[in-house]
Amino acid sequence: ARINLWTFELPGLRQRQEDIEPNLDYELERHAALTGDSVRFNTEARRAWLSFATSPQAAWRGNFRELSASVTRMATLADNGRITVETVDDEIARLRYSWNDHRPSALDGLPGIDATALDLFDRMQLENVVAVCRQAKTLSDAGRQLFNVSRQGKATVNDADRLRKYLARFGLTWDVLQN
8 A cells, every 4th residue: 555645734733723612611611621610711711711722922832732831730720620811821921931932131030021921023122222231330231232223313312211211111120230
């Protein structure tokens, strides 16, 4: 018999969003059959998980294995058989972290900063700003380095104020970056 007679292309889970919700239900039923524990989502939690799972942010590189693992983690952590929004938020953060091939970042350990929740554009820009700030001796010095071209066209320059306002958008201060 010939094994390589036909070629089929089966799209991944990411391209088959209509399969996510039925498989979510299947995985919950499977968990109940394996463990004897019936687990369900709160309405808001289910909506939040499905919204994320079917969004462009959801990579689903591991396809159904990864979806199954996600549901198993949430079901295992469910309090009294109910998956809450908090559990879903934690799982979404874990999936984002996993899919971002997380590498050490200048943002790691900064209070109030969840790099996985930032757009790539904002994350990369903020990482570079934080790196410059940590190497600079003063806020003004960092501002001069960061605004080295745009400052030349201004009658009065206040790079420190511009930088302070940029950092404040992310809840950061110069002092936080220096510690």
